[in-house]
Amino acid sequence: MSGSLRGLMMFALVAGLIGLTGVMQGWNSALVILNMGLVSAIMALGVNLQWGFAGLFNVGVMGFVALGGLAAVLISMPPTTEAWAAGGGRMALAMIAGAATILAAIFVWRRMAPGRRRALAMLAVITVGFIFYRFLFGPARDAIEAVNPAGTGYLGGMSLPILLAWPVGGVLAAGAAWLIGKTALGLRSDYLAIATLGIAEIVIALMRNEDWLSRGVKNVVGLPRPMPFETDLQSDPAFVAQAESLGLTAVEWSTLYVKLGYTALFTVVLVALLVLAQLALASPWGRMMRAIRDNETAAEAMGKNVKARHLQIFILGSAICGLAGAMMTTLDGQLTPGSYQPLRFTFLIWVMVIVGGSGNNFGAVLGGFLIWFLWVQVEPMGLWVLTTLTAPLPDSSAFKEHLLASAPQMRLLTMGVVLLVVLRFYPRGLLPER
Amino acid sequence: MDALNALVAFANFVLVPALAYGSQLALGALGVTLIYGILRFSNFAHGDTMAFGAMVTILLTWAFQAMGLSIAPLPTALLALPFGILATAALVYVTDRTVYRFYRRAKAAPVMLVIVSMGVMFVMNGLVRFIIGPESQSFADGARFLITAREFREMTGLAEGLAIRTSQAITLVTAVIVVAGLFWFLNRTRTGKSMRAYSDNEDLALLSGINPERVVAVTWVLVAALATIAGTLYGLDKGFRPFTYFQLLLPIFASAIVGGLGNPLGAIAGGYVIAFSEVTITYAWKKVLTYLVPETLEPSGLVQLLSTEYKYAVSFAILVIVLLFRPTGLFRGKAV
Amino acid sequence: MIVVEDLHMHFGGFRAVDGASLSIETGTITGLIGPNGAGKTTLFNAIAGDLKPTSGRVTMSGEDITGLPPHALFGRGLLRTFQVAHEFATMTVRENLMMVPGHQAGETLWNVWTARGRIASEEKALARKADEVLEFLTISHLADERAGNLSGGQKKLLELGRTMMVEAKIVFLDEVGAGVNRTLLRTIGDAIAELNRERGYTFCMIEHDMEFIGRLCDPVICMAEGKVLAEGTIDEIKADERVIEAYLGTGLKNKISQEAAQ
The missing domain is CATH 3.40.50.300 (P-loop containing nucleotide triphosphate hydrolases)
Known part of the structure; x- marks a missing residue:
């Protein structure tokens, strides 16, 4: 079977599964799956760029996704003017002081001759800088967080259109990737993995605890939406008429309408990224990347700056994850730092890429849809299986009760088994590279 | 007197907790480093192996408690521990046979095995959550304290108390016994020596007639024992919750890498380095400083460098610093 | 020198x-x-x-x-x-040669999307040059073969050929x-x-x-x-x-x- 035919059939299968969901569980559920599937496909595209094209082992996807979510808040939410008045200026100074300390430390390190004096000088710079930073930071944070803590208690955003947050999320993630790449690229692949894992944990810890920035676990809710509110649509007579002509109630059509709007937006982004990625892969740039992946030493000897190229693709892949993160937060309409879990936002994306076929953009996209579908549907399927299996047991059985209560945990088990089976029998994924 | 009080406060809030935590990390890192040395990959499933071992131990502890078995004042969990080790050893051995062996035979790249271990991680994580649920569980019983802060104060007449929890004492004692046993095994027994030979030079070891499958099997059993012990001790000390074991992956890997991947001695040193850094950097030093500096200089703030939520940032920062300046770790590891 | x-x-x-x-x-x-x-x-x-x-x-x-x-x-x-x-094992022999010259316009990601005409003509010139090198080395017939499939000696020739793609x-x-x-x-x-x-x-x-x-x-x-x-x-x-x-x-x-x- 030729590659493209196989690809078409696989995508048809996914479409069929989502269609089946629509028929059996309602089109609302189907669209919910489809929309997150689109976001997942974009994340998988980003990871595939890094792993499939360049062999970079990034297990910090969650961190980049979360940064995208933070961008959505910082761009779209209204600024909290009292909080800015209370501590905004001082906070800005604190950030500048922190950055200046780091720059000064790097400057000392670069300019002074190696030896004990350099180490002491750097330690002195960091100590003084840190004390000064804490002197500025502490009161600023307390002042900001004291402003209406139940409602705001943070600096807020910039009141800009939320769609702008998507590219900004990408840029934020790219900046973080640049920092990590500068230090960790060039290390062995396992070390890069641990380093990215650590960075992701730190990003999440920051978002959970720096209430002045992201409200922490108090969450930011009610983000502005690129789509109209369902209730507004329902009160529009023209819209109601449209719903009637489709044979739906206004409530039904409004929920579908809004979700379809997101579907359209996300599809545009996915298709654009896919086209750009395919063009890049088929170009001399892609040829260079494949050469680097095939044999780094030879590529370096043939004049290719391997480290710079790795940094470039690491930044690009991470930026795509950041973009997807901003899109996801837009879809959710809220930022909930407590909900970022590495199994869901890092390792699940990896399952998508490996199962779909690393090195093949279409494979990654397919994996994104398919694995997301499974992730959502395993829970009801697992419940159904367990209910059927435990049917003979009496209702009062503690064992039965435990099994039924544990059904949601079937997800992780299933993902692990799917990953292991694919790795064993289709090590190159469902849609292999070339 | 003030200096003595400062010392006691330091011991109470930094020394004892860090020693206990460091022992737990060291035991975890030993498992990671053994796998790296013998099977040559970074095992992402290690945290969840610890969780599995601890879970089996907890379930048996409950069973023993229900039967009225007890070794008070020691926690019943110690009685259940050997069975937990057996169950975990069986699980990882079966995993090796059904999953890892295939890739070992195919001479797959190490990074492939890392990805495979991600799959195993999912399965084990799912198993643990499926069986015992994602919530936290308590299973510690027996005497809670070896010595309480009040007893210590009454005994010594100092203003500061030093509390030593049973779990902390048990952790330290167990860690010392386990590490001594492990090193005796590696250095004195035939199997241990062949493991070290295999770790140093696989080809040479094969030529000298060492059976690689046996070495691998023994390694997994050792790793299962280490993981179960580390997981149970951590659970006794800090409470059991499946997700925390996944999060332990970062400090454990940091310990193993900081010490030098593949080097058992390094893993132990790394564990304590990471634990002490985490505790000292996230501890509020105000109490200790109050005793040491004249009243006029008394600190107004907590003198806490980082809040405890950022403890993972500490292990990460130390990891990065070591990797930048000494890529093979404090003790020479295998990795470059 | x-x-x-x-x-x-x-x-x-x-x-x-x-x-x-x-x-x-x-x-x-x-x-x-x-x-x-x-x-x-x-x-x-x-x-x-x-x-x-x-x-x-x-x-x-x-x-x-x-x-x-x-x-x-x-x-x-x-x-x-x-x-x-x-x-470069997964690439063809011709691609192995074409990747060598530095400063190709098509190696800059931005050009890949915006300067497709320029890249196409550059690629044509590169392919011609690669074919000349292959002819010089008497392995023209292997141009579209995956480099990983070549014999040891042919790979050595290919490596020599790569050095001929630039001055x-x-x-x-x-x-x-x-x-x-x-x-x-x-x-x-x-x-x-x-x-x-x-x-x-x-x-x-x-x-x-x-x-x-x-x-x-x-x-x-x-x-x-x-x-x-x-x-x-x-x-x-x-x-x-x-x-x-x-x-x-x-x-x-x-x-x-x-x-x-x-």
């Missing part, structure tokens, strides 16, 4: 290169010989930037190039091949003849001689095949135990007592004396 001054390359306590000094003159084909473990490949790696020398200096046309990364050396016209062929100044060949059959070896030898004569390439090659060396190289440098032992024409080297001493035990002394007797 290349001057190496007192170069040291130590690994822990082991001194793979232990104070080697030599110079490679412009326009020559310089041979580098020596018994196994003499430090030839390590010296190559240190010159070509794959290893950072422990101490010592390497200059190219008077400029210090010590410790520059390989891609920077490529930019200065210093190229190399590898002892074990380093082909190189000096090319370091690490055992280009090892494991290559007689016919292919002749093709490689002819290509080297012609590149040297027609395009002014300077070569420095590590070789064990004395006949191959004798046919191509002048001068020949002999290394042993990390140091340069002797330098001269092939006949001078063969007659040098110290060289024979260094090869003692490898059977070469007998071989050389047999040859001398004939």
